[in-house]
Amino acid sequence: MGDHTTNKIHPVTEVNIKSVAPPPHASSSLRDHLRPPSPPPQMKAKRGFSCCKCLCWSLSILITLIIIIGATIGILYLVFKPKIPQYSVDRLTISQLTLNLDFSLYARFNVRITAINPNKKIGIYYQKGSRLSVWYKNTNLCQGSLPVFYQGHQNKTVLDVALAGQNQYGRTLLAAIQEQQQTGRIPLDLKVDVPVKIELGKLKLMKVRILGNCMLIVDSLSTNNKISIKATSCKFRLKL
Secondary structure, X not given: OOOOOOOOOOOOOOOOOOOOOOOHHHHXXXXXXXXXXXXXXXXXXXXXXXXXXXHHHHXXXXXXXXXXXXXXXXXXXXXXXXXOOEEEEEEEXXXXXXXXXXXXXXXXXXXXXXXXXXXXXXXXXXXXXXXXXXXXXXXXEEEEOOOOEEEOOOEEEEEEEEEXXXXXXXXXXXXXXXXXXXXXXXXXXXXXXXEEEEEEOOEEEEEEEEEEEEEEEEOXXXXXXXXXXXXXXXXXXXXX
């Protein structure tokens, strides 16, 4: 038999290589080296004093402005003595209240309103975008708007305003109105939303809104007949 060469495979010994962390004092030394130097205590004190001084100045200016504005408003109030304009509903006529083919109710009212400016030194500029509407028990019947005009000091202006509208629940609404009409007391609510500009002498102030409503009790809603206003109560306020 010939010689056979035998190859032996020797196992490879695993060597564990562990990373060695730098000593704690070396890492701390490196961080201290990279960290920016802290400002000296005197500089920190100066910065804190400057911020406090700036805040005090800002508060002082703000308080001063509030005092000046309050004093100005108080002086203007004492000089001009402003009063809210007064309004009344003098007449109401109905030119149309008909049920359409689609069972919607078309209404056309004409309202005469008297506007009184009781102020001696204040004028009122009535602006675009006003809205007047007549409601019956939370249901809008018709709406319109006031004309654009200027009302002078202690002036009374009579306005005839046309209102028109259409309600889709016409059959039910007309039946309710006719039933209420038998009592001779029909409640209506005239809602008013009017943008105005106030004139103090020659100075025009910012735009405000006159909001309010007039609760009316009328005897009838018949068309082309004289309608008697049995009771009326109006309340108005200014909204900035």
